[in-house]
Structure formats: structure tokens, C-alpha cells
Amino acid sequence: xxxxxxxxxxxxxxxPERLWALTLIVMVLLFVWQEMKQRRAVLHDxxxxxxxxxxxxxxxxxxxxxxxxxxxxxTCTIAAFAVPERKFVDKENIYGRLRLTFLFDVSLxxxxxxxxxxxxxxxxxxxxxxxxxxxxxDQELHGRYSLALIPxxxxxxxxxxxxxxxxxxxxSSMEEMNERxxxxxxxxxxxxxxxxxxxxxxxxxxxxxxxxxxxxxxxxQEEGKEGERNFFQSVIGDIGDIVSKNTTKSIKAxxxxxxxxxxxxxxxxxxxxxxxxxxATELIIRDGMGNFIDFYREKQxxxxxxVLKSRLDEEILMEIARLGKGTYYHFSDxxxxxxAFRELVLAHRIVVDEVFHARYExxxxxxxxxxxxxxxxxxxxxxxxxxxxxxxxxxxxRLFFV
Numbered sequence: 231x232x233x234x235x236x237x238x239x240x241x242x243x244x245x246p247e248r249l250w251a252l253t254l255i256v257m258v259l260l261f262v263w264q265e266m267k268q269r270r271a272v273l274h275d276x277x278x279x280x281x282x283x284x285x286x287x288x289x290x291x292x293x294x295x296x297x298x299x300x301x302x303x304x305t306c307t308i309a310a311f312a313v314p315e316r317k318f319v320d321k322e323n324i325y326g327r328l329r330l331t332f333l334f335d336v337s338l339x340x341x342x343x344x345x346x347x348x349x350x351x352x353x354x355x356x357x358x359x360x361x362x363x364x365x366x367x368d369q370e371l372h373g374r375y376s377l378a379l380i381p382x383x384x385x386x387x388x389x390x391x392x393x394x395x396x397x398x399x400x401x402s403s404m405e406e407m408n409e410r411x412x413x414x415x416x417x418x419x420x421x422x423x424x425x426x427x428x429x430x431x432x433x434x435x436x437x438x439x440x441x442x443x444x445x446x447x448x449x450x451q452e453e454g455k456e457g458e459r460n461f462f463q464s465v466i467g468d469i470g471d472i473v474s475k476n477t478t479k480s481i482k483a484x485x486x487x488x489x490x491x492x493x494x495x496x497x498x499x500x501x502x503x504x505x506x507x508x509x510a511t512e513l514i515i516r517d518g519m520g521n522f523i524d525f526y527r528e529k530q531x532x533x534x535x536x537v538l539k540s541r542l543d544e545e546i547l548m549e550i551a552r553l554g555k556g557t558y559y560h561f562s563d564x565x566x567x568x569x570a571f572r573e574l575v576l577a578h579r580i581v582v583d584e585v586f587h588a589r590y591e592x593x594x595x596x597x598x599x600x601x602x603x604x605x606x607x608x609x610x611x612x613x614x615x616x617x618x619x620x621x622x623x624x625x626x627x628r629l630f631f632v
Contacts, residue, residue: 232317241593244313251308255301296608303604310597315590324583325373326438328575329393331429332358333422334407335447337383339540341409342513342526343448345497346561351408354446354495357567359401364568366397371575378429381407384414386425393433417447419550423465423490430472430488438582441488442574445550446561448496449543466490466553489578490554495561496542510539 233241243249340351347353365371376393377400380386390411391403409415426443435441469488497509513526529535544560551558559570 240317241314241596242317242590243309244315246312248312249308251311252305254308255305259301261297299604299608303601303608306597306601306604310594310601314593314597316593318589318591320587320589322585322587323581324585326440326580326582327374327376327435328440328442328579329376329378330575331378331380331393331426331441331443332404333380333382333386333426333443333445333447334404335383335417335422335445336381336407336409336411337417337448338409338415338526338538339417339448339513340495342515342538343496343511343540344514345509345511346495350448350495353561353564354493355404355407357561357564357571358404358446360564361568361571362397362400364572365575368572371572373579379403379407380422380425380429381411382418382422382425383409383412384416384418384421385412386418386421387412388425388428389432392429417449419445419447419449419546420461420465422447423462423469423550426490427465427469427472430469434472438580439487440578440580442578443488443490443554443556444493444571444574445490445547446493446495447547448540449494449547462550463553466550469554487578487580488554489556490550491556491559491574492547492551492554493559493561493567494542494544494547496540498542498544498560506544508542508544510541513538513540 232243235241334354336351340354341349343350362377365375374395376395377391378393379391379400380388381390390407391400394400422445430441469490497511499507499509501507515523515526517523525537527535527537544558548558557570557574559567561567
């Protein structure tokens with residue numbers, strides 16, 4: 231049983247069978263009706279009016295008000311005895327599957343560049359680890375997630391780690407990645423995108439899915455990079471074709487959405503006018519203990535050879551993000567990037583269903599407080615129980631024995 235009040239407030243009772251005691255209120259109303267009937271009889275009977283002064287009769291209005299107040303107090307008392315609870319209905323959104331693929335640059339410039347401490351690769355790994363931990367524990371991010379890794383340098387390994395729901399497997403695979411994971415050095419962003427295209431071709435969506443690719447790189451400016459630009463739009467277009475063909479090949483095919491965002495990692499200097507200039511950083515060689523050995527040079531072992539430097543290429547990463555309908559982020563610190571990834575997921579995930587859950591909060595005071603207040607007004611603090619019993623006995627006698 232539920233009582234509905236204004237403003238959508240709904241009260242339910244843990245023990246609704248106790249509300250049968252509310253039949254006592256009917257007895258009270260019958261008593262009030264009998265009182266009114268007897269008073270009319272007195273006022274219309276000439277013989278009774280000769281022997282009784284009307285002014286000596288108890289005030290009918292006062293008695294009716296008293297009994298109505300007693301009825302309200304009794305109603306609140308019985309309702310409290312049934313243990314009232316306020317009912318809330320919470321809506322839970324059910325989200326479609328979201329697949330996150332990290333295209334991870336493992337080139338020498340990521341390992342040897344220390345403009346981001348301790349180095350570019352370790353800073354990126356720490357960020358991804360923190361984000362995955364948040365993904366698994368943040369209540370607002372609850373949902374169904376799959377994670378994949380594509381390391382790349384001069385080439386890419388598109389099936390290094392395909393979609394997994396295991397946090398441990400993902401983090402373990404990520405820790406295994408280093409500059410030796412890809413034999414061919416360089417920074418081919420085109421190879422990374424081709425690898426992502428291959429991954430999606432082999433693992434198309436089987437249900438309503440959002441695929442988010444996050445490409446993390448310093449976008450190094452190696453020779454041949456400009457030639458790759460001409461192919462970015464074509465490859466990203468191919469990815470879109472894979473999605474659209476999978477979606478339209480059958481009426482029952484699930485909706486599938488893909489975005490590509492990029493993260494640039496490396497020092498950037500911002501001038502007074504807001505202009506951005508990437509700063510070159512030397513590539514450093516350290517031993518297993520982290521001690522400095524030498525700078526990485528064009529000709530290793532020749533101390534006279536020029537030191538290799540790396541400079542973040544934001545322009546090319548921004549272009550990929552634009553073509554992939556994603557967002558470009560410049561790596562500043564771990565927490566800011568984790569927050570940015572979180573907002574990225576929240577912005578792109580899709581609600582596929584809704585589930586409603588009922589929860590209950592005790593509201594005993596809503597009924598006990600007015601009940602005690604009314605009993606106190608009606609009978610006073612001392613003896614109100616005895617007076618209640620006295621009046622109740624009188625009520626029963628009048629209804630059933632008179």
C-alpha cells in the first residue's frame with residue numbers, strides 16, 4: 231500500500247497489514263455523527279428545551295474539532311506503527327560496449343626523450359595505468375569496456391593485444407612494450423592508423439559499440455613524414471568505410487561509432503601571444519640503474535657525431551584528430567590527462583537502455599512528531615494515555631451499548 235502526496239512524494243509501509251487499525255477512525259467519525267444527531271434532537275424537542283439550557287450543552291463545534299484532531303493523531307500513530315518509508319525511483323543508464331585502443335609510440339624518441347619526466351614513454355604508461363584503474367572503479371564510468379594496444383614505431387603491430395576486458399592482461403602487455411618491440415625504428419603515424427584499420431577489420435562490432443582510438447606520440451619529424459600526410463585522410467576514410475559497411479550490410483546490424491583522438495607528448499613553449507613552439511630535446515642513453523652514459527648520436531660511439539634531438543610535432547597530431555573527429559590533447563601531467571580521458575569516454579558513450587531501481591528511506595519522524603504533538607495538545611503531557619483509554623471506552627459504550 232502506498233500513499234501519494236504532492237510533489238511526487240510517495241510513502242509506502244513496511245507492514246501494510248497494520249493499517250487495518252485505521253478502521254478505528256471510522257468509529258470516531260460515527261461517534262461524531264451521533265453527537266451531532268443527539269444535539270439536533272435536543273434543539274428540536276420542546277420538552278427537553280424546557281428542562282435543559284442550550285448554553286449548558288457542550289459546544290458541538292468544539293467537540294467536533296477535538297475529535298477530528300484526535301482522528302488525525304490516531305491516523306499518524308497507526309501509520310508510524312506500520313513503519314513508513316519514502317520511495318525513490320532511481321534511473322540507471324545501460325551503456326553500449328566501448329572499446330578503447332591505445333596506439334602507442336615506442337620509438338627511441340619516446341624512450342630517450344626526458345623533457346617529460348622520467349621519460350616520455352614512462353609518463354605515458356603511468357597515465358594509462360591510472361586511467362584504466364579509474365575506468366574500473368569510478369561509479370560514473372561504470373559500463374562494459376574492452377581495451378587494446380597497438381605499439382608502433384617505423385611499423386606497427388596491430389594484433390599485439392586485441393580487445394580484452396582484463397585489467398591485468400592489458401597492463402602487463404603495456405609494461406612489456408619498449409623500443410625493441412618494433413624492430414624498425416622511426417615514427418610512422420601512418421603505420422599506426424593502418425594497424426588500427428586492420429584491427430577493426432578483423433574485429434567488427436557485434437553489438438552497439440563505440441570505438442575510441444587514442445594515439446599517443448611525440449609525432450617526431452623524421453624524414454618522410456610529410457609524405458605520409460597525403461594518406462591520413464584516405465586511411466581514416468577507410469576506417470569510416472569499415473564502420474559504415476558493417477552497419478548497413480544488414481537491417482539488424484548494430485550502430486557503430488569510431489573516433490580517433492591524439493595525445494602529443496613533449497615540451498611546448500607558449501609565447502605572450504599564445505603561440506605554441508615545440509622545443510627540441512636531446513635523446514639520452516642511460517644504463518640499467520638509470521645512470522647517464524651519453525647522448526644518443528647520429529653515429530653511435532663517435533663523440534664528435536651530432537646529438538639526436540626530438541621535437542614534438544603538434545600540427546600533424548592535430549590534423550589526425552581533426553580527420554578522426556576526435557580531440558587533440560597536449561600532455562601536461564598525469565592527473566590532467568586522466569581527467570581528459572575520463573571526459574572523452576563520458577562524451578562518446580551511448581545509452582542503449584534504462585533500468586529503474588526502487589530504494590526506500592525511513593520517514594518515521596514524519597508521523598510520530600505530529601502524532602505526539604497532537605496528543606499533547608489534546609490531553610496534556612501527563613495522563614494523556616489514561617484519558618485516551620477513558621474516551622475510547624466511552625466511545626465504544628456509546629456506539630454499541632446505548
